[in-house]
Amino acid sequence: MSNIPADANEHCPGPESAGAGKAAGCEGCPNQQICSTQASGPDPDLPLITQRLDQTHHKLLILSGKGGVGKSTFTAQLAFALSQTHEVGVVDIDVCGPSLPKIMGVEREDVHRSSNGWTPVFVSDSLSLMSIGFMLPDEDAAVIWRGPKKNGIIKQFLRDVDWPPLDFMLFDTPPGTSDEHLSVVQLLRDSGISGAVILTTPQEVALQDVRKEIDFCRKARVPIMGVVENMSGFVCPGCRHESAIFPPTTGGAQALCDELGIPLLGRIPLDPLVGRACDFGESFADSAPTSPAAVALAEIVKRIESLV
Numbered sequence: 001m002s003n004i005p006a007d008a009n010e011h012c013p014g015p016e017s018a019g020a021g022k023a024a025g026c027e028g029c030p031n032q033q034i035c036s037t038q039a040s041g042p043d044p045d046l047p048l049i050t051q052r053l054d055q056t057h058h059k060l061l062i063l064s065g066k067g068g069v070g071k072s073t074f075t076a077q078l079a080f081a082l083s084q085t086h087e088v089g090v091v092d093i094d095v096c097g098p099s100l101p102k103i104m105g106v107e108r109e110d111v112h113r114s115s116n117g118w119t120p121v122f123v124s125d126s127l128s129l130m131s132i133g134f135m136l137p138d139e140d141a142a143v144i145w146r147g148p149k150k151n152g153i154i155k156q157f158l159r160d161v162d163w164p165p166l167d168f169m170l171f172d173t174p175p176g177t178s179d180e181h182l183s184v185v186q187l188l189r190d191s192g193i194s195g196a197v198i199l200t201t202p203q204e205v206a207l208q209d210v211r212k213e214i215d216f217c218r219k220a221r222v223p224i225m226g227v228v229e230n231m232s233g234f235v236c237p238g239c240r241h242e243s244a245i246f247p248p249t250t251g252g253a254q255a256l257c258d259e260l261g262i263p264l265l266g267r268i269p270l271d272p273l274v275g276r277a278c279d280f281g282e283s284f285a286d287s288a289p290t291s292p293a294a295v296a297l298a299e300i301v302k303r304i305e306s307l308v
């Protein structure tokens with residue numbers, strides 16, 4: 001069977017078999033968890049998703065091991081930057097903590113339905129967003145859903161949304177490796193994921209979790225585009241002196257990337273203007289184009305464009 005992972009156990013029954021993840025031969029296999037949580041047999045909706053996304057060129061997952069390292073902020077700012085020259089769609093699959101409507105300045109918008117499906121919310125002519133945040137009765141409403149329901153809404157975002165032709169589709173994910181990650185990997189199995197960008201901060205505790213994300217990508221066969229180190233030093237807006245707020249005691253993301261042979265895409269400093277831009281739903285490349293964070297982001301955007 002061609003779709004048996006290279007690192008699977010010798011007696012792998014096949015990731016789409018009824019016994020996937022549960023058969024005796026699966027014991028101790030590095031892919032056991034991924035296989036046991038997916039439904040057996042190919043999802044009948046995969047051809048519909050592939051058809052919906054056949055005008056979408058590059059699909060990028062934005063991942064992080066820890067929460068609060070700036071994944072949604074980075075996704076939004078990357079989307080703003082790419083949309084200057086490309087058509088960009090963003091899918092917020094952080095189902096229980098959707099923050100992109102606010103960070104992208106469209107929190108009061110509604111999703112409309114037409115005969116072609118749901119219309120995503122347009123942040124600008126070249127930037128659209130789909131998030132469960134648009135469907136909640138109020139901004140304080142909690143989404144408390146188990147895996148199958150999360151899988152259902154992610155599927156709807158891919159199968160039922162009338163996405164325009166896109167150069168980039170970015171997926172903002174929850175921290176860690178959970179139901180949402182497994183769902184998106186399975187749902188994009190046929191249409192393909194171009195790569196994953198992994199966000200971290202310089203502390204060892206965050207870097208340890210990056211190793212888990214890398215392991216997940218390798219098991220799920222998602223190409224790793226590289227790592228972005230966020231909150232990497234603080235440049236004082238007054239004297240421009242750079243301080244290490246989170247000192248990289250073990251060498252930070254650079255040492256980890258060197259060890260694992262993964263590109264470090266760049267380092268974004270802590271910058272109060274970033275927090276401000278998020279609170280106001282703005283692009284900080286527009287609101288503070290000469291700030292160290294905006295300059296660092298621009299370099300990362302160039303690297304990502306060169307890697308796809």
Ligand SMILES: Nc1ncnc2c1ncn2[C@@H]1O[C@H](COP(=O)(O)OP(=O)(O)OP(=O)(O)O)[C@@H](O)[C@H]1O
Pocket residue numbers: 064066067068069070071072073074094097099174175230231268269270271272273274275276278279293
């Ligand atoms: N480089 C930065 N400089 C200053 N503030 C930042 C920077 N990056 C992110 N922030 C701030 O850090 C906070 C957390 O960011 P964000 O919500 O993007 O993290 P997250 O990784 O998506 O969190 P979660 O995974 O829990 O959703 C936000 O208030 C954001 O404005």
